[in-house]
Amino acid sequence: MVNAAASLGARLAEEARAQGFAVCGIAPAAHDAERSARLAQWVAEGHHGTMEWMARRLAERAAPQGLWPAARSVIALGMSYAPAHDPLALEGARAHGRISVYAQARDYHDVVKKRLKALARWLVAEAPGAEVKVFVDTAPVMEKPLGEAAGIGWQGKHTNLVSPSHGSWLFLGAIYTTLDLAPSAPQRDQCGSCRACLDACPTAAFPAPYRLDARRCISYLTIEHKGPVDEALRPLLGNRIYGCDDCLAVCPWNKFASQAQAMREFLPRAELVAPRLAELLALDDAGFRQLFSGSPIKRIGRDRFIRNCLYAAGNSGDRALVPQVEALTADPDEVVAEAARWALARLRRDP
Known part of the structure; x- marks a missing residue:
């Protein structure tokens, strides 16, 4: 049974690559006490800001089986959107707005979900009777911690997932399934003593390594926050008008990320590179x-x-x-x- 599960997992990884995913790993869907406690502490400290949905569905977010009790395995996937240009190049170009790399192309939700559905259909065909659900930022799913548990990378000091082969430029998605698949080996945290991401943050949004206070994060402030931004933070936004790539752009592991690995759908629209x-x-x-x-x-x-x-x-x-x-x-x-x-x-x- 174990060998069959391992064989299916290997074929799944091969099919995932054929669908354009750069990384693929498997984690158990069972409750993880440490992961759940970290999430509860983050919300209790108010670091989620005005994202009330984080607290509202805490139990479902804390564990895959909290959302879907029948789930047995989580297939964590990442699709590269490594940029061809330097995300920090417009830092001093104040007549221009800076848009986060991920938002300069087609909506990744549509692209990733289409490929996830194709992979899920393949899985059901290979394992008749299996049930699946696919997610891309559309449900209470903790993609980054689950990606870490599935061995596709580790959560760096900037709290984003870091792949040793593809860096931090990854769109994450997940497939929950009723299949008992062989779990992948976890990645070792390889941030070491590096603190480039922490030092690069314009608004000091990291109260400590591996902890993010969304209330000071430019991505949160320019995308999720609906009201006026605190006047003390406004000058620190610079010319960032949608998101922020600074902590990702300085990560040394991105030297392994190649634009050639990115999907064609994620090529930037010319009018959004330096508007x-x-x-x-x-x-x-x-x-x-x-x-x-x-x-x-x-x-x-x-x-x-x-x-x-x-x-x-x-x-x-x-x-x-x-x-x-x-x-x-x-x-x-x-x-x-x-x-x-x-x-x-x-x-x-x-x-």
Whole structure:
């Protein structure tokens, strides 16, 4: 039985590679006390910010069997989106907005889920009677801890998964199944004494190695956070208008990640690599929806996106933006209007 499970696992890994996944591993679906305790502590400390859903479905998130009691194994998968360009190249280009690498291409949810479903169909054909469920950020699933348990990498000091072969540029997905598959060997944490990711964080979002306070994380602030950003943090956003790659970009393990490993679907759209703030600030709702059709950016909506662009404008020192920023002080959305007033004051104050 063990040999049969191991054989199926090996064939599964081969099929996963054929479907475009860079890494594939298997973990038990049973409750893990340590993993559950870490999640509960993170939420208890308020480090999840306004992401109430993290606390609301804590039991389901803590263990795969909490979400689906029939699950016996978790197949953890990662798809590379390693960039061809330096994610930090626009750091000083203040007339331009910086969009996280993962959001410069097609929405990864659609791409990864399509491949997960194909792999799940293959698995059911190979093991008749097996039941499966596939997940890509759409359910209370802890992809990173499960990926670590499945041996596809380890959670680094920046809390993201690190693969020794593919670095940190991985979209993660999971297949829960009723099959008892042979678990993969876990990866050894190889961060060592390195703290490059911790030191690179513009907002000091890591209170300690392996711990993230989302309330200070630029990815959280520009994507998940709905209201005004704390004024003390706004200057630290720089020209980041959607997400942040700094802690990933400086990770030494990314030297093993090659853009050639990435899926064609994740090639960046030219207009999103270095967008000009002046053009983005002119977007109305229809223009926003058109520009970001098929992009993960679309889900945050025009108002939150323009809020982010206004913070970047305020940090730019570019007085040519004053007329556009001033016009947005009358925006119907008060969060946008307040961000415009803040940006306008900054631009008028800067020499």
